[in-house]
Amino acid sequence: MDREDDLDRELKSHLDAEAEEQGSLDAAKRAFGNVTRVKEDVRATWGWTSLERFAQDLKYAARVLRRSPGFAAIALFSLTLGIGANTALFSLLDAVLWKSLPVRDPRELRILTAEQSPRTWAPVMNYLGYGHDVNGVHVGDSFSYPSYRMFRDNLPQFSDLVAFAGSQFTLTANGASEAASGQFVSGNYFTGLGAPALAGRVMLPEDDGPGAPYVAVLTYQYWEKRFGLDPGIIGRDVVINRAPVRVVGVMPPAFQGLFPGRAVDLFVPMSLVPSAAPAFYRLNDPSYWWVEIFGRLRPHVSDAAAAEAVRALLARGIEAYAGPPQGQRQFPPIVLMPGASGVGLFRFTHATSLAVLAAVAGMVLLIACANLANLLLARSAARRREIAVRLSVGASRGRLVRQLLTESLLLAALGGALGLLAAKPLLRLILRLVAGPVPTSLDARLDARSLAFTLGASLLTCVLFGILPAWRSTQPKGGTPRLRVSRILVAAQVALSLLLLVGAGLFVRTLTRLMHADLGFRPERILTFQTDATTSGYEGVRLAQFYERIEEKLRAIPGVASATMSEQGLLRGSVNNYNFFMPGRTMKPREFASAYLLYCSDPFLFTLQIPLLAGRDLAPSDGPEAPAVALVNEAFIRKYMDGQNPIGRILYLGNSERPRLGAPPIQIVGIAKDAHYSSVRADPPPTAYLPYAQEQRHFGQVTFAIRTDLPPLTVAAAVRRAVAETDSTVSVAGLETMDQLVSDSTSSDRLFAELVSGFGLMEALLAALGLYGVMACTVAGRTQEIGIRLALGSSAAGARWLVLRESLTMVIAGLALGVPLALALTRYIRTMLYGVEPNDVGSYAVAALLMAAVGAAAAWIPARRASRVDPMVALRYE
Amino acid sequence: MPNLLQGTLDMLILRTLQLGPAHGHQIAKHIQRTTEDVLQIEHGSLYPALHRLERKGWLASKWETAGKDQKREFKYYRLTAAGKKQLAAEESKWKQLAGAIARVMWPAKEG
Numbered sequence: 001m002d003r004e005d006d007l008d009r010e011l012k013s014h015l016d017a018e019a020e021e022q023g024s025l026d027a028a029k030r031a032f033g034n035v036t037r038v039k040e041d042v043r044a045t046w047g048w049t050s051l052e053r054f055a056q057d058l059k060y061a062a063r064v065l066r067r068s069p070g071f072a073a074i075a076l077f078s079l080t081l082g083i084g085a086n087t088a089l090f091s092l093l094d095a096v097l098w099k100s101l102p103v104r105d106p107r108e109l110r111i112l113t114a115e116q117s118p119r120t121w122a123p124v125m126n127y128l129g130y131g132h133d134v135n136g137v138h139v140g141d142s143f144s145y146p147s148y149r150m151f152r153d154n155l156p157q158f159s160d161l162v163a164f165a166g167s168q169f170t171l172t173a174n175g176a177s178e179a180a181s182g183q184f185v186s187g188n189y190f191t192g193l194g195a196p197a198l199a200g201r202v203m204l205p206e207d208d209g210p211g212a213p214y215v216a217v218l219t220y221q222y223w224e225k226r227f228g229l230d231p232g233i234i235g236r237d238v239v240i241n242r243a244p245v246r247v248v249g250v251m252p253p254a255f256q257g258l259f260p261g262r263a264v265d266l267f268v269p270m271s272l273v274p275s276a277a278p279a280f281y282r283l284n285d286p287s288y289w290w291v292e293i294f295g296r297l298r299p300h301v302s303d304a305a306a307a308e309a310v311r312a313l314l315a316r317g318i319e320a321y322a323g324p325p326q327g328q329r330q331f332p333p334i335v336l337m338p339g340a341s342g343v344g345l346f347r348f349t350h351a352t353s354l355a356v357l358a359a360v361a362g363m364v365l366l367i368a369c370a371n372l373a374n375l376l377l378a379r380s381a382a383r384r385r386e387i388a389v390r391l392s393v394g395a396s397r398g399r400l401v402r403q404l405l406t407e408s409l410l411l412a413a414l415g416g417a418l419g420l421l422a423a424k425p426l427l428r429l430i431l432r433l434v435a436g437p438v439p440t441s442l443d444a445r446l447d448a449r450s451l452a453f454t455l456g457a458s459l460l461t462c463v464l465f466g467i468l469p470a471w472r473s474t475q476p477k478g479g480t481p482r483l484r485v486s487r488i489l490v491a492a493q494v495a496l497s498l499l500l501l502v503g504a505g506l507f508v509r510t511l512t513r514l515m516h517a518d519l520g521f522r523p524e525r526i527l528t529f530q531t532d533a534t535t536s537g538y539e540g541v542r543l544a545q546f547y548e549r550i551e552e553k554l555r556a557i558p559g560v561a562s563a564t565m566s567e568q569g570l571l572r573g574s575v576n577n578y579n580f581f582m583p584g585r586t587m588k589p590r591e592f593a594s595a596y597l598l599y600c601s602d603p604f605l606f607t608l609q610i611p612l613l614a615g616r617d618l619a620p621s622d623g624p625e626a627p628a629v630a631l632v633n634e635a636f637i638r639k640y641m642d643g644q645n646p647i648g649r650i651l652y653l654g655n656s657e658r659p660r661l662g663a664p665p666i667q668i669v670g671i672a673k674d675a676h677y678s679s680v681r682a683d684p685p686p687t688a689y690l691p692y693a694q695e696q697r698h699f700g701q702v703t704f705a706i707r708t709d710l711p712p713l714t715v716a717a718a719v720r721r722a723v724a725e726t727d728s729t730v731s732v733a734g735l736e737t738m739d740q741l742v743s744d745s746t747s748s749d750r751l752f753a754e755l756v757s758g759f760g761l762m763e764a765l766l767a768a769l770g771l772y773g774v775m776a777c778t779v780a781g782r783t784q785e786i787g788i789r790l791a792l793g794s795s796a797a798g799a800r801w802l803v804l805r806e807s808l809t810m811v812i813a814g815l816a817l818g819v820p821l822a823l824a825l826t827r828y829i830r831t832m833l834y835g836v837e838p839n840d841v842g843s844y845a846v847a848a849l850l851m852a853a854v855g856a857a858a859a860w861i862p863a864r865r866a867s868r869v870d871p872m873v874a875l876r877y878e
Numbered sequence: 879m880p881n882l883l884q885g886t887l888d889m890l891i892l893r894t895l896q897l898g899p900a901h902g903h904q905i906a907k908h909i910q911r912t913t914e915d916v917l918q919i920e921h922g923s924l925y926p927a928l929h930r931l932e933r934k935g936w937l938a939s940k941w942e943t944a945g946k947d948q949k950r951e952f953k954y955y956r957l958t959a960a961g962k963k964q965l966a967a968e969e970s971k972w973k974q975l976a977g978a979i980a981r982v983m984w985p986a987k988e989g
Contacts, residue, residue, distance in 0.1 A: 006953070013901065014903045042929050045926050
């Protein structure tokens with residue numbers, strides 16, 4: 001039997017017995033005293049009643065919420081939004097910043113990087129890697145493979161040193177060839193990291209030995225995507241480019257290499273480099289730097305000691321092939337970066353967007369809290385009578401506070417649960433937002449950690465929005481509720497909403513500017529794709545001929561007006577930036593002249609419709625034997641020529657102390673109009689267009705662009721066929737229209753604009769609801785006063801104005817708070833804006849007007865109610 | 879029952895139940911009658927005490943019908959073995975305390 005019923009019956013039987021004795025139930029009750037109090041005291045002896053009382057409170061709270069569905073809906077909506085956004089963002093930040101790699105003792109891992117600056121001495125033929133700024137020092141994360149071998153065999157400070165380098169493959173299995181993103185890894189990669197396989201086995205050091213059969217280890221994601229989780233693939237052979245490779249294992253889902261954010265499909269040993277890698281991956285050439293190195297530092301070895309050991313070894317290596325440092329230079333110092341979370345490239349490139357998202361999510365949650373606190377305050381004013389009655393019949397204040405908090409807790413819990421549901425789509429949205437259309441392998445999902453975060457966030461919000469109203473509403477000397485706190489909360493909501501609306505305005509204007517940006521070339525009717533024939537064994541003259549053959553075949557496709565090939569593709573994010581010097585041109589002190597090079601075939605300007613302003617265009621006659629020529633753009637002239645005519649001038653690649661090996665003199669023969677290079681957002685950089693036929697270096701991946709007379713996608717199939725007919729092992733990647741690239745290039749801006757506008761509008765609505773709530777309360781509380789005013793001859797308009805004025809005061813206070821706040825904070829999003837300043841007057845004006853309009857609309861209903869107060873009724877009121 | 883020493887009510891309840899099972903009303907009436915209305919049991923203390931003693935395992939309870947024509951149900955409490963032991967312990971403690979107080983109050987009688 002339920003204890004409560006039991007107690008009820010027991011006390012009732014007592015009262016009955018007493019009544020029998022006293023003659024009446026009333027007398028019995030008088031003799032007995034306060035039944036409720038006795039019950040409370042008895043319950044207190046039950047020990048774990050707090051839990052039971054909680055259940056009771058919960059039941060009560062559920063009943064109360066069911067009785068006010070409007071309130072519950074608004075509350076849950078704002079909480080869902082706030083908690084959902086924060087959970088999604090937490091999951092992302094966790095994946096990017098905090099989650100450790102799924103390997104043994106990740107804290108021991110270090111990323112080896114070497115300083116790269118004009119004062120360091122490390123001549124290279126080719127450098128492929130990422131640069132970061134670590135405490136103001138620019139470091140690069142690549143080394144040559146001979147350096148890696150030297151480190152691995154001579155550094156007792158590290159228990160393991162592993163090397164890896166990414167590359168695109170053509171993987172043929174089950175009769176189909178597809179592009180796959182692979183990673184060459186040293187044989188000790190998995191054993192050194194301590195990463196076990198999910199199925200099959202990992203690669204072992206002996207798999208990387210000379211003569212060993214080639215093996216591959218798949219990531220779970222690729223196993224799923226390409227092989228449908230078929231366990232039969234383990235032990236089978238696939239073809240990578242042209243080499244047969246045996247799949248020996250699959251990694252668990254969490255392991256995707258050491259680069260959070262960079263999708264990997266499979267891992268293959270370094271021994272496969274000669275047969276499957278681009279030409280500039282060289283295992284035995286110390287002047288080709290392309291591998292990244294992770295080391296596992298032994299316990300009790302300091303980072304400084306280990307870095308010094310690496311530096312000394314690297315210096316010896318560099319001296320052996322390039323001689324001692326020249327001029328004021330020195331061998332590059334080594335910086336060890338913590339590797340527990342992998343290479344945080346994502347962290348560097350998306351720091352601002354992540355911070356802005358975190359700020360927006362935090363604001364959404366804060367506004368949700370302020371809004372709820374306000375709603376609860378308003379409600380507690382309405383429940384004043386109930387609470388007063390309960391206090392006077394002997395309920396303790398603590399008990400009532402606990403009960404009101406239980407209501408908040410219930411709301412927070414429901415909001416948390418809904419927020420968790422909302423977090424999934426929001427996370428997908430945010431991933432697209434920060435990563436753009438690039439496939440991302442971030443291990444960002446809702447896991448136990450996200451769950452814990454949601455729980456914490458819900459509890460925190462509960463405390464934030466629940467305690468104040470609970471405490472105030474149970475103040476025994478209730479009196480008329482002072483609405484000052486509510487007014488402050490409304491003003492704060494208005495301020496935060498304004499901030500979001502200003503942000504929204506700035507992002508929307510950015511997007512508009514980007515969409516109408518003059519690119520300098522015509523993106524319409526252009527189809528582009530990328531391909532890499534070096535992975536199929538093409539080299540030197542054969543490679544160049546191969547690409548020429550493809551270009552000819554493309555041009556022969558019906559509907560194709562023009563086709564061109566270039567090393568980098570426009571708007572694809574990658575660039576080739578190289579130092580140059582011009583004899584006769586005085587360098588400014590500390591100047592580091594560099595141009596963005598675009599090696600291309602001669603119809604490049606014609607195909608992309610970049611106007612030639614002066615001189616001549618590149619021509620088929622600019623072949624390997626002809627004198628080297630280049631076109632430069634206007635930005636180049638502005639930056640390096642002081643407005644002088646560059647035509648006829650000579651430039652050399654490399655710099656004066658260190659010319660590039662065998663660099664010929666290059667004559668500038670023409671001037672091209674400025675055109676965007678790497679993205680829509682980045683202004684056209686100083687660019688030089690060079691005939692690719694005159695470049696001695698191997699090209700790895702190249703980009704083709706085709707101008708069509710028809711909608712470009714209609715020739716897509718013909719394009720694929722043209723490449724496959726030339727060589728079926730060469731794959732076509734990134735086949736897209738230029739329009740698509742333009743829109744991809746602005747997609748994260750678009751999503752940002754949408755997300756922040758969406759949140760901004762919703763929060764403005766919530767603020768309006770808060771305002772409405774407070775004003776409705778005020779009008780209800782002042783009915784009598786308004787009635788007297790009306791009776792004394794005040795007009796209805798006057799009564800309306802009374803309410804409107806008070807609302808406007810709140811809105812204006814909020815705006816007065818919000819504008820300086822926005823001015824202070826929007827400075828930090830400057831880098832995300834385009835063509836608009838952070839203090840853009842238009843955005844501020846629109847946001848403030850919108851906020852004021854929404855506020856006035858919210859105040860209108862209570863104002864009208866005030867103007868319709870019937871003086872007679874009002875005076876009899878209460 | 880003002881100024882009753884802490885724990886005394888527990889002892890009185892246990893002692894009352896030594897006579898046989900009883901319900902709350904009976905216990906209160908019994909103490910009141912026996913002390914000739916000197917000790918008025920407040921229900922505010924009685925029921926919490928009963929529930930506390932039951933929780934400690936010194937009392938057990940059972941619903942039984944009683945009264946005229948067996949129509950009414952009462953919750954009867956009875957002493958458990960542990961309750962008997964507790965009563966003995968409290969009784970001896972109380973005796974010690976009472977003796978000590980007596981020696982202070984009326985020293986002449988000694989000897």
